[in-house]
Amino acid sequence: MRVDVSKFGKVLISRPAGREAFLAARAYSIPKEGNDPIELDFTNVEVLTPSWADEFVRGLEEAFGAARVRVTEGQNMTVRRTFETLRESVL
Amino acid sequence: MTALEWAQTPKANEPSEDVYCPTRDIAQGRAAKLPAILGAQQWTQEQAYLFVSLIGELANNCFDHNLGTWRDISGCWLEVSSDSDGVRGIIADRGQGVFGSLTRVRPDISDDLQAIRLAFRGGTTGRAPERRGNGLRHVWRTLNEDFIGATLRYCSGVAELFVRFPVNDADLDQSVLRAQTPVPGVYAEIFIFRRSV
Numbered sequence: 001m002r003v004d005v006s007k008f009g010k011v012l013i014s015r016p017a018g019r020e021a022f023l024a025a026r027a028y029s030i031p032k033e034g035n036d037p038i039e040l041d042f043t044n045v046e047v048l049t050p051s052w053a054d055e056f057v058r059g060l061e062e063a064f065g066a067a068r069v070r071v072t073e074g075q076n077m078t079v080r081r082t083f084e085t086l087r088e089s090v091l
Numbered sequence: 092m093t094a095l096e097w098a099q100t101p102k103a104n105e106p107s108e109d110v111y112c113p114t115r116d117i118a119q120g121r122a123a124k125l126p127a128i129l130g131a132q133q134w135t136q137e138q139a140y141l142f143v144s145l146i147g148e149l150a151n152n153c154f155d156h157n158l159g160t161w162r163d164i165s166g167c168w169l170e171v172s173s174d175s176d177g178v179r180g181i182i183a184d185r186g187q188g189v190f191g192s193l194t195r196v197r198p199d200i201s202d203d204l205q206a207i208r209l210a211f212r213g214g215t216t217g218r219a220p221e222r223r224g225n226g227l228r229h230v231w232r233t234l235n236e237d238f239i240g241a242t243l244r245y246c247s248g249v250a251e252l253f254v255r256f257p258v259n260d261a262d263l264d265q266s267v268l269r270a271q272t273p274v275p276g277v278y279a280e281i282f283i284f285r286r287s288v
Contacts, residue, residue: 011126011143013119013144014115014147014154015151015155017119046126047143047144047147048144049226050225051226076140077137078140081229081232081236082229085225088228089213089214089225
């Protein structure tokens with residue numbers, strides 16, 4: 001299933017907001033049953049920071065398993081730079 | 092009073108309404124309006140979005156690391172100004188500073204200079220064991236890769252970092268020097284030239 005992340009906001013900055021988005025996604029956006037991949041599509045997001053993304057993506061990875069969660073970054077440079085930073089931080 | 096003076100002065104009052112963000116929500120709300128404001132000033136969408144991501148991370152730090160420990164005035168000073176040369180973003184707080192935050196989990200850190208170097212290197216956070224410590228690293232990387240000629244000034248305690256990008260990561264240590272006037276909390280200033288993308 002695909003989650004359009006921009007539905008949580010176009011400007012995704014703060015850590016508490018990322019945490020809240022994760023909790024809302026877990027409750028309402030992700031089916032409770034099944035093991036289909038979860039595609040997080042950031043294509044329509046305008047501004048993303050590592051703080052928001054860390055809470056949202058890692059929260060979903062912990063809740064549903066990292067193997068199920070896939071990220072579509074799109075062309076937005078703040079999204080690309082954010083995931084570069086997060087990938088670097090887990091090395 | 093400038094933001095730097097406000098950050099440095101031993102006793103301060105709340106800043107004027109146009110720059111003062113007493114809570115995270117207000118800071119976030121102001122940051123969210125910046126893309127449209129910068130767009131109206133002929134900044135490209137990409138420039139505006141990247142700039143806001145940097146301001147957002149710096150503002151996050153004010154609240155993430157100082158909630159409940161402000162020295163006097165809570166919140167941050169958030170100021171953005173743009174002219175024909177470029178856009179300047181300033182974030183300042185009257186919190187515990189980088190050294191005060193990091194030494195809670197890394198008592199081996201010797202001084203303000205080492206604390207700032209570690210913070211920009213990434214992976215060290217005063218809120219360990221939470222997985223944090225990416226914010227300033229992200230600011231450094233983005234300025235280095237996307238904004239040629241941009242400058243970053245970052246003051247905390249008696250340490251001051253000043254960088255004109257692009258630089259090598261190895262230049263970080265020598266970019267942090269002892270400041271003449273201490274900033275007990277944090278003062279951060281980014282300047283991006285219009286021609287720098």
